[in-house]
Amino acid sequence: MLRRLDSSLPEFRQQLEALLAFETSQDPQVEERVATILADVKTRGDAAVLEYTNRFDSMNAQVMSELELTQSELKAAFDRLPVAQREALQAAAERVRRYHEHQKMASWQYTEDDGTVLGQQVTALDRVGIYVPGGKASYPSSVLMNAIPAHVAGVAEIIMVVPTPRGEKNDLVLAAAYIAGVSRAFTVGGAQAVAALAYGTETIPPVDKITGPGNAYVAAAKRRVFGVVGIDMVAGPSEILVICDGQTDPDWIAMDLFSQAEHDEIAQSILLCPDAAYIEKVRASIEKLLPTMPRQEIIRASLSNRGALIQVRSLEEACEIANWIAPEHLELSVAEPQAWLPQLRHAGAIFMGKYTSESLGDYCAGPNHVLPTARTARFASPLGVYDFQKRTSLIMVSETGAQKLGQIASVLAHGEGLQGHARSAELRLK
Amino acid sequence: MLRRLDSSLPEFRQQLEALLAFETSQDPQVEERVATILADVKTRGDAAVLEYTNRFDSMNAQVMSELELTQSELKAAFDRLPVAQREALQAAAERVRRYHEHQKMASWQYTEDDGTVLGQQVTALDRVGIYVPGGKASYPSSVLMNAIPAHVAGVAEIIMVVPTPRGEKNDLVLAAAYIAGVSRAFTVGGAQAVAALAYGTETIPPVDKITGPGNAYVAAAKRRVFGVVGIDMVAGPSEILVICDGQTDPDWIAMDLFSQAEHDEIAQSILLCPDAAYIEKVRASIEKLLPTMPRQEIIRASLSNRGALIQVRSLEEACEIANWIAPEHLELSVAEPQAWLPQLRHAGAIFMGKYTSESLGDYCAGPNHVLPTARTARFASPLGVYDFQKRTSLIMVSETGAQKLGQIASVLAHGEGLQGHARSAELRLK
Numbered sequence: 126m127l128r129r130l131d132s133s134l135p136e137f138r139q140q141l142e143a144l145l146a147f148e149t150s151q152d153p154q155v156e157e158r159v160a161t162i163l164a165d166v167k168t169r170g171d172a173a174v175l176e177y178t179n180r181f182d183s184m185n186a187q188v189m190s191e192l193e194l195t196q197s198e199l200k201a202a203f204d205r206l207p208v209a210q211r212e213a214l215q216a217a218a219e220r221v222r223r224y225h226e227h228q229k230m231a232s233w234q235y236t237e238d239d240g241t242v243l244g245q246q247v248t249a250l251d252r253v254g255i256y257v258p259g260g261k262a263s264y265p266s267s268v269l270m271n272a273i274p275a276h277v278a279g280v281a282e283i284i285m286v287v288p289t290p291r292g293e294k295n296d297l298v299l300a301a302a303y304i305a306g307v308s309r310a311f312t313v314g315g316a317q318a319v320a321a322l323a324y325g326t327e328t329i330p331p332v333d334k335i336t337g338p339g340n341a342y343v344a345a346a347k348r349r350v351f352g353v354v355g356i357d358m359v360a361g362p363s364e365i366l367v368i369c370d371g372q373t374d375p376d377w378i379a380m381d382l383f384s385q386a387e388h389d390e391i392a393q394s395i396l397l398c399p400d401a402a403y404i405e406k407v408r409a410s411i412e413k414l415l416p417t418m419p420r421q422e423i424i425r426a427s428l429s430n431r432g433a434l435i436q437v438r439s440l441e442e443a444c445e446i447a448n449w450i451a452p453e454h455l456e457l458s459v460a461e462p463q464a465w466l467p468q469l470r471h472a473g474a475i476f477m478g479k480y481t482s483e484s485l486g487d488y489c490a491g492p493n494h495v496l497p498t499a500r501t502a503r504f505a506s507p508l509g510v511y512d513f514q515k516r517t518s519l520i521m522v523s524e525t526g527a528q529k530l531g532q533i534a535s536v537l538a539h540g541e542g543l544q545g546h547a548r549s550a551e552l553r554l555k
Numbered sequence: 556m557l558r559r560l561d562s563s564l565p566e567f568r569q570q571l572e573a574l575l576a577f578e579t580s581q582d583p584q585v586e587e588r589v590a591t592i593l594a595d596v597k598t599r600g601d602a603a604v605l606e607y608t609n610r611f612d613s614m615n616a617q618v619m620s621e622l623e624l625t626q627s628e629l630k631a632a633f634d635r636l637p638v639a640q641r642e643a644l645q646a647a648a649e650r651v652r653r654y655h656e657h658q659k660m661a662s663w664q665y666t667e668d669d670g671t672v673l674g675q676q677v678t679a680l681d682r683v684g685i686y687v688p689g690g691k692a693s694y695p696s697s698v699l700m701n702a703i704p705a706h707v708a709g710v711a712e713i714i715m716v717v718p719t720p721r722g723e724k725n726d727l728v729l730a731a732a733y734i735a736g737v738s739r740a741f742t743v744g745g746a747q748a749v750a751a752l753a754y755g756t757e758t759i760p761p762v763d764k765i766t767g768p769g770n771a772y773v774a775a776a777k778r779r780v781f782g783v784v785g786i787d788m789v790a791g792p793s794e795i796l797v798i799c800d801g802q803t804d805p806d807w808i809a810m811d812l813f814s815q816a817e818h819d820e821i822a823q824s825i826l827l828c829p830d831a832a833y834i835e836k837v838r839a840s841i842e843k844l845l846p847t848m849p850r851q852e853i854i855r856a857s858l859s860n861r862g863a864l865i866q867v868r869s870l871e872e873a874c875e876i877a878n879w880i881a882p883e884h885l886e887l888s889v890a891e892p893q894a895w896l897p898q899l900r901h902a903g904a905i906f907m908g909k910y911t912s913e914s915l916g917d918y919c920a921g922p923n924h925v926l927p928t929a930r931t932a933r934f935a936s937p938l939g940v941y942d943f944q945k946r947t948s949l950i951m952v953s954e955t956g957a958q959k960l961g962q963i964a965s966v967l968a969h970g971e972g973l974q975g976h977a978r979s980a981e982l983r984l985k
Contacts, residue, residue, distance in 0.1 A: 213966035224673055227663060235657070242907070243654055243921050248900045250934050264971050297970050333933040348778075352789060355934035359782060377982050383975035419974050462951060469947070470678045477672075477951035480983050484976035485952055488964040491673050492948035503763040504680050504785035506946040516936040517899070518922035521892060521907035522915055534918040536643035540727050541694050544849050545813035546914035552807050553910050 127411065127428045129404070130435045132442060144433055145450060147361060147391070147499055152341065159316045159345040166320035171327045177317040182259075182290045184312075189328040194299065194310040202299035210297065217489035218269050218304045224491030225277045228510035240523035241530075245516050249279035252330060253513060254322035254354075255307070256337035256347075257298060259288035259314055265301035266487060270494050270508065271337050272305035278513035283307050284322065284332055288314020314339075319346035323354045336495070336508060357508055361499035362431075364393040365483055366452035366472075368443045369407075370459040371400035373479040379410035381456060384484050386427035387420040393431040395450070397443040404434050444468040451502040454483045473502045527553040557841065557858045559834070560865045562872060574863055575880065577791060577821070577929055582771065589746045589775040596750035601757045607747040612689075612720045614742075619758040624729065624740040632729035640727065647919035648699050648734045654921030655707045658940035670953035671960075675946050679709035682760060683943060684752035684784075685737070686767035686777075687728060689718035689744055695731035696917060700924050700938065701767050702735035708943035713737050714762055716752065718744020744769075749776035753784045766925070766938065787938055791929035792861075794823040795913055796882035796902075798873045799837075800889040801830035803909040809840035811886060814914050816857035817850040823861040825880070827873040834864050874898040881932040884913045903932045957983040 130140050165173045171189045178184050178192060186192050203211065234244030255271045257263065268285070275283050285302050287295075289312040302310055311329060313321060319339075325331030334355035335347060347356045365385035369378055382394035398404050411428070415421050437443045444465060447455055451471035459465060462477035469475060473496030476483050487494045495508035522530060531550040538546035560570050595603045601619045608614050608622060616622050633641065664674030685701045687693065698715070705713050715732050717725075719742040732740055741759060743751060749769075755761030764785035765777060777786045795815035799808055812824040828834050841858070845851050867873045874895060877885055881901035889895060892907035899905060903926030906913050917924045925938035952960060961980040968976035 209966050210970055213963045213970075216963050217967060227665070228675070233657060241920075245658070245922075246896065246899075246905070251900070266967060266971065352929070352931065355931070374982070377979070380975060380979040380982055384973070384979040385975075387973060387975040424975065466676065466949070469676075470681070472947050474948035474950065475676070477949065480954050480957040481950050481952040482957075482961075482964075482979040482983060484964050484968060484973075484979045485957070485960045486948070486950050487976060488967045489960050490671075490950045490952060492675075492950055496948075497945075499782070501782065501785070502945070502947070504945060507948050509946070511941075515932070515934060516939070517902050517932070518904035518916070518926075518937050519896070519907065520904060520911050520916050520920045520922055522911040522920060524910050527910040527912075527915070530915045530919050531912075533643045533646050534912075534914050536639050537647060537696060537918045538914060540640055540643075541696065543814070543817060543914075545810060545815075545817040545854065546917060549807070549810040549814040549912040549914045552804070552810055553912060 126425060127408065128433050130433050132435060132437045132446065141446070144431065145500070155341050155345050159342055159349060162316040163320045163346060163349055166317055166326065167324045174313055174317050174321050174326055174329070177315065178313050181315055182288050184289070184292060192312050193328070194312060196303075199299050199303035199307070199310065202294070202296040203303045205296055206300050211300070214265065214297070214300060214304055217266070218273060220489050220491045221269055221273045222277060225274050225493070225510050228274070229277065230511055230514050230516070234519060237526065239525040239529070241526035242519065242521040244519035246519055247514050247516055249281070250333045250513050250515065251280070252282040252284065252332045253280050254332035254335040255283060255285045256318065256335060256339050256343060257285055257287040258339055259290055263287070263295045263298055265295070265297035266494060267337065268298055268301035268307070269305050272302065272307050274493065274508060274510045275513040276306040278510045280513050282309070282330070284330065285310040286313050286318040286322065288312065288318070316342045316346035319343060319350060323350035334513070336512065357495065357512060358497055358501060358505055362391040362393060363388045364452050364498060365395070365454040365456065366447055366450055367396045367456040367458060368440065368447060369396060369398045369403070370440060371398055371403035372460055373458040375403065375406040375410040376414065377479065377482070378407050378458065379414050381482055382411070382428070382432065383414070383418060383424050384482070385454065386424040386432060387418070390423055390426040390430060392427045394428060395432065396434045397437050397446060398435070399437050399439055399443070401436055404436055408434060440465065441468065447472065451500045453496045453498045453502065454486070456481070456483055471502045473497045473507055528555065556855060557838065558863050560863050562865060562867045562876065571876070574861065575930070585771050585775050589772055589779060592746040593750045593776060593779055596747055596756065597754045604743055604747050604751050604756055604759070607745065608743050611745055612718050614719070614722060622742050623758070624742060629729050629733035629737070629740065632724070632726040633733045635726055636730050641730070644695065644727070644730060644734055647696070648703060650919050650921045651699055651703045652707060655704050655923070655940050658704070659707065660941055660944050660946070664949060667956065669955040669959070671956035672949065672951040674949040676949055677944050677946055679711070680763045680943050680945065681710070682712040682714065682762045683710050684762035684765040685713060685715045686748060686765060686769050686773060687715055687717040688769055689720055693717070693725045693728055695725070695727035696924060697767065698728055698731035698737070699735050702732065702737050704923065704938060704940045705943040706736040708940045710943050712739070712760070714752065714760065715740040716743050716748040718742065718748070746772045746776035749773060749780060753780035764943070766942070787925065787942060788927055788931060788935055792821040792823060793818045794882050794928060795825070795884040795886065796877055796880055797826045797886040797888060798870065798877060799826060799828045799833070800870060801828055801833035802890055803888040805833065805836040805840040806844065807909065807912070808837050808888065809844050811912055812841070812858070812862065813844070813848060813854050814912070815884065816854040816862065817848070820853055820856040820860060822857045824858060825862065826864045827867050827876060828865070829867050829869055829873070831866055834866055838864060870895065871898070877902065881930045883926045883928045883932065884916070886911070886913055901932045903927045903937055958985065
């Protein structure tokens with residue numbers, strides 16, 4: 126079922142590239158339908174949102190107020206939860222909040238000898254939209270991971286949208302919204318929700334940025350409104366790369382691979398290990414444990430489609446391969462994880478040491494679980510407080526400074542043929 | 556020529572929205588041609604790049620090496636410059652570098668009571684591509700503003716692409732590349748250059764992120780390769796908003812408005828001022844100075860199309876309007892600029908005090924001149940060192956920590972129906 130590769134073979138690099146290849150081309154039919162929905166919501170506002178929601182989500186709402194969840198509904202959902210879930214949600218939220226506090230950016234300024242002041246002013250976004258998928262992929266942990274960084278950043282209004290097909294609401298999701306500081310919530314989804322957040326309607330206020338995962342329609346809509354509003358990354362399938370020195374219980378590693386594979390059939394789980402005998406132990410664990418998993422069909426499909434057990438020549442080589450893959454989740458299940466950190470340049474998150482299962486990071490370790498996928502960790506970062514803050518450059522040139530800088534600007538502006546720029550600087554010269 | 560608005564009139568908000576409206580819809584014909592070029596370069600590499608470059612830029616290159624600028628060519632261009640230009644370029648680069656050093660992000664970690672370590676590792680991108688437009692909008696200052704932040708971030712390889720129609724090279728651009736630490740440079744432009752940087756060819760190495768301005772084809776190509784590589788913002792027309800208390804020489808303000816308007820016919824220059832008499836003085840200065848400007852046709856078109864002199868009720872109201880506009884460049888030409896800063900939430904850069912003409916910031920004050928346009932300063936930041944660094948979350952859970960966190964993760968994972976996640980945490984429980 127699970128392919129085994131060997132990094133010492135000449136065909137390895139080609140095999141690895143084939144394994145990672147993932148078609149992300151945009152479907153023209155989806156594009157066209159999304160373009161229509163966006164234009165319609167932009168023009169007709171609430172009326173269009175109501176129509177699409179009733180049609181796509183089998184709802185029967187007459188007015189927009191039926192599609193708003195009040196704060197007391199959110200609180201009621203929280204109060205209804207079993208105590209263990211309530212406490213787990215609160216404990217997770219508290220840890221996520223504490224970690225994200227470390228990410229807050231601060232403004233700075235410095236003054237030069239001639240009195241010129243330069244700096245950077247950091248401010249929060251005014252209002253953001255959080256997209257939360259409905260149905261089977263409706264995750265309360267995603268609500269926490271999107272809303273808490275925005276809240277920590279100081280965003281004044283956090284608007285959540287979550288589709289509720291046939292009116293079915295998920296108490297855990299509503300409770301998470303209550304804990305995470307969501308300001309308003311609407312039971313709207315799809316491209317129509319993205320359009321409403323981007324353009325605003327009579328009822329739904331326009332936001333400055335939209336974050337959160339969604340299906341192909343949501344992803345296409347986010348791409349299209351990018352520029353009108355900010356967006357986070359368009360996420361691909363989830364991935365885990367485990368580097369193991371062969372000293373971790375093979376059952377643990379097998380289950381860690383499952384925990385990614387169970388997301389869906391195109392998720393990716395890969396093990397890199399220098400120890401051939403250990404790799405076979407992990408394979409045996411997989412075969413032993415798989416029949417015990419409720420989601421075994423998905424796991425099996427995912428592991429066969431996109432999984433791999435890869436024998437490497439050394440842990441050094443494992444790090445090099447990891448840098449090339451730039452995985453969303455990297456488990457560094459080795460004896461001295463800190464020692465290997467300097468060699469790892471590209472990963473969304475690194476889970477260090479055998480006790481750090483990736484799933485702890487998904488829920489409650491503290492760092493965000495919204496991470497760059499599909500090799501984008503080469504240039505992208507986890508979702509964070511910094512995604513809900515922005516910077517403004519500050520320049521206050523003194524009269525003396527204007528003399529020195531004006532000369533330089535004048536020469537360069539004339540060199541670019543921009544005389545207005547030049548004279549604007551020259552007018553300030555004595 | 557230049558429209559005058561009054562914020563106290565009931566139609567003002569509507570007039571302002573009309574003034575700011577800017578059509579950014581994507582041209583389907585451009586989209587289609589760009590999609591073809593991208594696919595072709597992806598498949599055929601160098602051969603396609605050569606063909607498109609010869610066709611679109613009237614070149615006659617037989618092999619890719621003819622399209623590479625060597626380091627000695629860059630240095631020769633620098634050495635050929637008049638001494639005043641050489642010194643101005645060096646002085647600007649030095650100031651830009653010094654400011655950007657302040658933006659470098661550092662890694663951090665903290666340890667919890669049970670020994671669990673959480674943190675964030677900051678690393679530079681490996682390789683980035685800088686797009687530099689050719690022809691009339693070929694600006695050496697843009698080379699500095701894109702390449703220096705990458706260099707300060709620690710990016711190992713900076714690849715510049717710049718089209719040279721009919722083989723015409725711009726010495727200032729080449730000299731700027733030499734000073735700014737560009738590693739390799741190719742005389743290729745358009746969608747074919749973006750494709751080559753994103754996918755790599757036999758000669759041009761694939762990069763992790765592409766920054767820099769370009770025409771509609773370049774913008775469309777960047778949008779399409781987003782995800783394969785990172786991109787910076789897709790820039791709109793340049794804008795300046797001046798808030799003036801009526802105490803600055805009106806000639807200075809007129810010239811500052813010109814300095815933005817001279818970029819092109821769709822650039823936007825707006826003045827907000829509470830003093831009606833002063834506004835008329837600025838209008839008189841505009842009429843007096845405009846005939847003296849070499850680019851007066853462009854300036855006149857820009858001011859008539861998209862410019863405005865707006866009388867406001869107070870400087871407080873001017874700040875509110877500025878927040879709504881979220882301008883790329885905000886000149887705060889008032890007596891006590893620091894006092895107004897807390898009221899300004901959204902702007903790309905703020906130029907404070909009457910000596911700080913926007914053009915000083917364009918060239919040499921230090922901060923970046925690549926700034927969010929078209930109201931995107933509501934959620935976006937100037938180009939900076941942080942655009943060439945990224946973060947990796949670090950999680951190292953202790954054996955004790957795994958007990959506490961495992962319980963929480965288990966409850967939440969079961970709540971989401973993800974048993975693999977739950978069991979992966981549970982296996983680490985004693």
